[in-house]
Amino acid sequence: MNLSVGLGIDVGGTNTDAVLINLLSKEILSVSKAPTTQDDLARGIDDALKKLDNTFFPRVSLIGLSTTLATNSIVEGVKRRVCAFLIGYGPDDYPPLFKDEVVLISGGHTVQGEEKEPLDLNRVKEVLQKTRNEIEAYAVCGYFSVRNPDHELRVKHLIQGQTHQPVVCGHEISLQLDAVKRATTTILNAHLIPVIHHLIDSVKRVFGKQKIVAPLMIMRGDGSLMSELAIQDRPIETILSGPAASVVGAKYFLERSGEDQDAVVVDIGGTTTDIALLKGGIPRLNPNGARVGHWQTNVMAIDIRTIGLGGDSQIFFDIDGNLRVGPKRIIPLSYLGYCYPEINEELRRIDEDWDLLPHGNHTYLWLSIGREVEDQLSPLAQLILSQLTGRPLSLFQLAELNGHAPSEILKEISALERRGLVIQSGVTPTDILHITGVFQAWNKESAERSLKILCKRQKIEFPTLIQKLRGVMDRSVGFQVLELVLSESTHSKTGLDGCGFCNLFLDQCFRPDAKIEEVEFKLNLKDKIIGIGAPAHAFLPSVAEKLGTKTIIPSYAGVANAVGAITSAIVVREEAFIKSFQGGFHLHSSQEMKFFSQLEEATDYGKRLLHEITLRKAKEAGAGEVEVFVDEKEHWATSRGGDSVFIEKIITARAMGNPKICFNGS
16 A cells, blocks of 8 residues: 655744644644754754654655744844845845845846846956855845846856856846835845755754655745745745645645635744635735735735734733733743743742742743853853753842842843843743643643732732633734734724724623623624634634634644645746837746737737746646646726727736655555
8 A cells, every 4th residue: 555644844933843644645644742942943843753653754755844944034133144236226225234235236127128227247247256255145136127137137147157156036036016125035035045055954964864755845935835946045935934834734624624715714823823814725815925024025925914922922910900911922831840840949939928029020930042142241141141051040049149139130131031042931821721721731830839929919819810811812813813804805004903993892892801781792703713723722712702703623733834834735926917118019027028019929928938937837846747827917098088008918827736746665
């Protein structure tokens, strides 16, 4: 009997999930979960692999990986040795943060695709001579290159002829007209190339150690897969890879259960909650491109709303006595107690003497993350960091050890936290789930002691705390669901949050402590909610009930992202534009600009060209059998005299296919 096994891996902000699946029957064979090791993602992947049923490893014929690496690298401002040639750009046409790596080159095109000024290849040669031994990756972006890629391609060929480093052009990543956004995306992509190369090399060594030999596919932000070779030069396309995997995983579960493919996907993780829409099994894409941190890119990605709310979000009361959850991620005390049982004694001491926990401070313990220190610390900060390595300590313990006032210790430790060297531990939703019995994988005693301290300090009963927590979480998630569902039909710049009545309405629907007796407020969401992530079964049924819809929590909801990483397909999209020009028509594509005297001739050529490009790219991306769909749309306007005037024709092509797999074993 042939058995072809797929290995799906999702590297999340908190956990790394893995799943083995029968690629023929789509049956899940084995699942696992391990903490994500941020300092070395490969180590967390190795830990997850060790928990799988390794008897299936010889039969693994395909590996799918979704990763937070690109997203986190952009947010954290990771910089590599990059050179970006911007052709025809001015000094104000790109973000000033990139000024050290940008070289402005004469050239570029007009919106019609005509050469604006000659390309200065000599300047490119001069820069290459000076920098070729220092640069890790090159970016090339020309003004209006989406209308004519000629200058970009000539610079790329010159770089390839004189260096062995990767080089990617702006038109190869996006055909959107926004020049600043395209330059931003292309330069960010160059910074990510060495990072993704390192990750791929690292994880392949892990697979080799486990004797797993199979093609590696990586999840893109639009929910499709791409081979490791295809993604190595375009790692920017993996931003929002993890959230995209959760949407694809949700689609898999809906198909397996026989449910229709219209749903709101809510993925509650340890760090964030991601919300997306499925319509007919197809995820809705963000028309503006993916936004990561303060960077707006033109990378095609699923339209996802993210909030800093998860199982590991910090629970605290603000100065007005209102319960807050997140957005900061901390270590749940139940997990810290599982790793370091000795913390229960310090929690007992804090419970007996509240003065050990300064008023307004919601952190019970601190721990070193273990990252390498890149620049100099103060002597006290260095001492604190060494004391927190491998041993969680409270603020009071640190004050005792160092002979300093708690306020001085807090100042130093806050600076260490900002630099990502230490992390807090306090009360989280995960701790409350340990008390209620919904989730009990770690140390229940630590959770109980921490909740006892919180309730005593706030003079609140535990059932009341639970009620308030549910109200806050229900409203936060429900608010984002409604914002996403209504985003296409409402045009308000302020959104629901800027509407006073909307806020009143939402409070009445979601918060039990805010009810107006005279009026009953109800919501009726037409689409069902499918819950993804380990805490989904604990929190989402209440949200769905208040939204007036049903919820589906799959049996393997906790590893849905890993399922999505191995069950998706390869999708390649291309566009071409036909514009009128001097009595004829220009066809603008990612390959060339070409003139035709007749519209029909340009259309036929464009359709053949896009069919050929998408078919080739899908094969290069690792697809087996490929289907290509080509569509065309014409736009006309009416002149003052009543005549019809041709504006443009847009030709789109989409190639789809499943990853090519081989059958191992019998």
